[in-house]
Amino acid sequence: MANKLISEIPLPKSIANVFSARNISTAKDALTLTEFELMELLDVGLTEVRSALSQISEIVAPPYQTALSLMEQRFQNEHLGGHFPTGLKGLDAALCGGIPFGVLTELVGPAGIGKTQFCLKLSLLASLPTNYGGLDGRVIYIDVESKFSSRRLLEIGLRSFPEIFQMKEMAQEMAGRILVLRPTSLAEFTQSLEQIKVSLLQKQVKMLVIDSMAALVSGEHEQGARRQQTLSWHISFIKSLAEFSRIPVVVTNQVRSRNHEDASRYSFQVQSRDGAIGTTMQYDSHLVAALGIQWAHAVTTRLVLEAKSGERFIKVAKSPISPPLAFPFHITSSGILLLSDDGKEVMGPEINAIHCQGHNEIINFGMEGLH
């Protein structure tokens, strides 16, 4: 819409000719200049510039919908009103049905906590036919760290849905729907994304998983603000991809330790609370999500996986529809299992904190549990 050619917009002939004479060919060029700049450039009066701009704007501006018609449309056309159930009852209830379509959902947590396991389970679920709770379509799994294990995927399938996976052809069909990409650099990733966008609808892709986003960027040696700029194109591209295709997009993120560059206070806070700065810092954990604050704004739903006093929790840290809840969970041979469907309500910024206590014990316990 932004790159709409002026020649395609029904403007009065004289103005249209002037626009093209001055090399303003797309709506974008015309709209980024102010009215006076356009007057100078095109040598026409103010009223003509105004009417031309308002006509261009009217065509370029997106149409409106009432919120009611939006809701009705979603409920009619989409699976469960636009949510993908994860099979974890408590989590699905908190998220009003499941992972939302058309927006980014982020899984963030320390290493070894179960992010990839969760992604494997979700990919499997998405490939299943709808009567088993799946999306009956293909899944594109972008595996940056080479963590995808097809054997584990089939094991999860066998334990959770034995009736399907015991038959070899069905197992092959389901596993065949999950396409794994392994980009080795950011440039390759960018290329794959562009290809995906083109063929998304024809190939019936119903979900996109990127595991993990942080690994892509950490390979490039840039710090702080420059790193965020590198990502910003990708962020908006993935978001627009999710938006126009209305599929759930799951992205995993790593954690890093907080360094002194991390800001957490506003200027007015610093001024009024000189004495109390020391104490408030104690509440924050020493781990933060990688990828910075711009990324944190861009994701719509953030699920934090953490380990606290020997137990694993999955927390709904940021979501427009759910209260801040934490659910304890276990990794089992059939994927992830919630230990309790009633989440524990977490107050305040605790919901965003990422803990890593007692993690080693869990890993050892997990190993025993799997065998």
Added chain:
Amino acid sequence: MEIWRLPISASQRGKLISAGYTSLSSLSSISSSDLARELNVSESEAMNILKVASHSRGSETSNASCSIVEGAQSAWDMLHDEESLMHITTSSADLDNILGGGIHCKEVTEIGGVPGIGKTQLGIQIAVNVQIPNDFGGLGGNSIYIDTEGSFMVERAFQIAEACIEDMSEYNRFLRKDFQECKIKMQPQDILENIFYFRICSYTEQIALINYLDKFLSEHKDVKVIVVDSVTFHFRQDFDDMALRTRVLSGMALKLMNLAKRFSLAVVLLNQVTTKHTEASFQLALALGDSWSHTCTNRIVLYWNGNERYAYIDKSPSLRSA
């Protein structure tokens, strides 16, 4: 007023000056056909120039008592206007208090905060609250929700609408115990029907939409609030020319203020945060830079303080910092 200030095209201006017309008074006594001959332009163009000139001049010589300069209002009249303006409640008594009653109409309010603090929630709440009917102290108007990030969840809007109606019925029962039960006829669906939702995918569309709102608002006169969530998103990605960004943003802000004043509605802009390096430490600040901070009338920052969410009025022409 001089010729070079007239809103006419550069070549017409050039012709006027080279023909010797440097001030408006020199244009006052000439006829359009003479002007056309002197400037070597068509008669209709000459008439146009004269019309523009007399329009600008008319404002200077009018004798009406409060139109000394056209378009200005005396401060006393403005006070009356302001007192009669209603506010949009935010459903939080404390926030309404520090805002002086709620979100003001005819003003641009900016609300910013870290991700996950509740900006979108507040935006949706305002879009619902503006529809509270006049009997309950609300404006009874419609709302426009401009979504740039895709964070508007219809289910949540439905929940908030249901809660709002419940609140209204409770208030009803509490206050009108003596009278008959006046049933609330509003349903959550009606509230959702009055929220006009636009989804924007690039900054060009954002600019185009704000230009188009002029026409839209004259057709839909009931709209009383415009919520933009968020105004920063498209401007933070791939904008290499910072000067262009500042120009575009300030143009947009002026147009929004214009809309707010002309149609008597409130404009609420939701903003993101970024880290700023000041005084040898990194602090959080609202995005889009210093020049943007000047363009909005009111500024509220939402932040975490211990376990609670707090709001801080950062900038306001009539309210104290709180």
